[in-house]
Amino acid sequence: MKSIDPNDFKVTEKISLEKIPTLLKTKADDDEKVAKLDEVQAKLSDLQDVMYAHNKYSVLICFQGMDTSGKDSLIREVFKEFNPRGVVVHSFKTPNSSELEHDYLWRHYIALPEKGKFAIFNRTHYENVLVTRVHPEYVLNENLPDINSVEDIKPKFWKKRIEQINNFEKHVAENGTIIFKFYLHLSKDEQRDRLLRRLEKGKHNWKFSPGDLKEREHWDEYQKYYQQAINKTSTSHAPWYIVPADDKEMSRYIVAKIIWEEMKKYTDIKEPELDEKIKANFDVYKKELEKS
Template sequence: MKIDVKDFRVPSGKKVRLSKWPTVVKPVYTSKAEYQELLEKHVAELSSLQQLHYASNRYALLLIFQGMDSAGKDGAIRHVMSGVNPEGCEVFSFKQPSAEELEHDFLWRTTCHLPERGRIGIFNRSYYEEVLVVRVHPEILRNQGLSEELRDEKTIWEERYRSIVDLERHLHRNGTKIVKIFLHLSEEEQRKRFLARIDEPDKNWKFSLADIHERKYWKDYVKTYEACLEATSTRHAPWYVVPADDKENARLIVSRIVLDALEDLKMAYPKTTAKRRAELQSIRKQLQKK
């Protein structure tokens, strides 16, 4: 079964109702062996494209992963990017802002880690937390040091959406390809994964009481994600809603999205000039001398 990434892309300017987006779809693999084979194929293709991306040094690629707790962000990044040369790729995970970060605008801490040309940057959570978790928990906003005027909840979210869209448009104009992936997990599947984290000793470290606390706000998060996806999925920086109940299937879809993003870039290995060829021939003659 061929993966068509357009099936998962959020159309620009359209209403988003996550209840109409599936959390599970027909698998693109028929067995674990076939899944492994397909993933290895995607990883190999990605490795080859990344080498070309690095050598051409014309664009940057920014991948943003968002999703509910236990949606599989870490696993997707680890498996899909397993064949990528670490010299050309960096992963950043954004947790609660530090005191220093709160002294700046809400985009500052992530802007510092944007990828250079020729490199892939991966944000595990991102500046989108400032219109997601902060919107679900307004007490966080009240403690961010903003003046009362600047944190007016009647206007702040639309203003932050505008800031994000403007930033992403600016990055696009300057050679950064942005791909945003929302791993769409069902509430029931999250419950099962939380239980697995409790029952399996090797997964205990992944679980905290904060996870259960946030689960109480599931409906609020759904509404907030809908508003965010609707306001910030654009032609130049689209959101993809990836069904995440099946981890293996989600990884194959994610890898296809990343491959398509790289294939869309106009990349080529640098051409050797006549002067450079002459220089190389001179070096070759020196190396041939005994």
């Protein structure tokens, strides 16, 4: 199977989503993709342990994508070998009443990873320039000054939010958080097929909601706003990666490989060395333990 190069997926210039494939063609079968993922999982698990001991960086991994793009299963499969103490997954749904009493970034700030740990955002702060752009009436729930109706939400409002998100990510990155942002790029045809499978397969029925069909009607709007957000917020310190998502096994491997290849660049992440005085007394400590 062709080696995965993060640069093939990283957004470094203005992109058009309709020109980017949603399927990476490969001769590899599913078993080979899973085997490749297993290899990278083991490496990431080891890295996590070292990073936990090093305790100077944290890692924030953000996932966005249309409904059925595979975020939940990808997170489960890619990170299942991680030590639970070193990774926390946050699924950001509709803000609750407590969250709405704060600014829209507050709930994301308090979910940021501690040093030495990974945090995964399943849906992210970008919902505030995606879902709310398609449904601007949701902004009214934030009870903002000078916003009393949808008509009060002007283009400069969204421009300001993009600036705030960029500032948020810059601040976080400058304080030791390594940021990955993944957009799982799904085709509309594949989404239809996955929604049909939810209806046809009994064990997946619970995932289906009539709301999925209503949101599907806004497909073109979502693509437009995703494209705008990605183009305006992919930076050197918080890059976007567009991952073809029509093949779940392949998308999982791509994400894992990108994280591994990029994390390898942080050559200063090493296990701390014991104090020389402690090392020199190993024999003493052994004798004490043997006597106890």
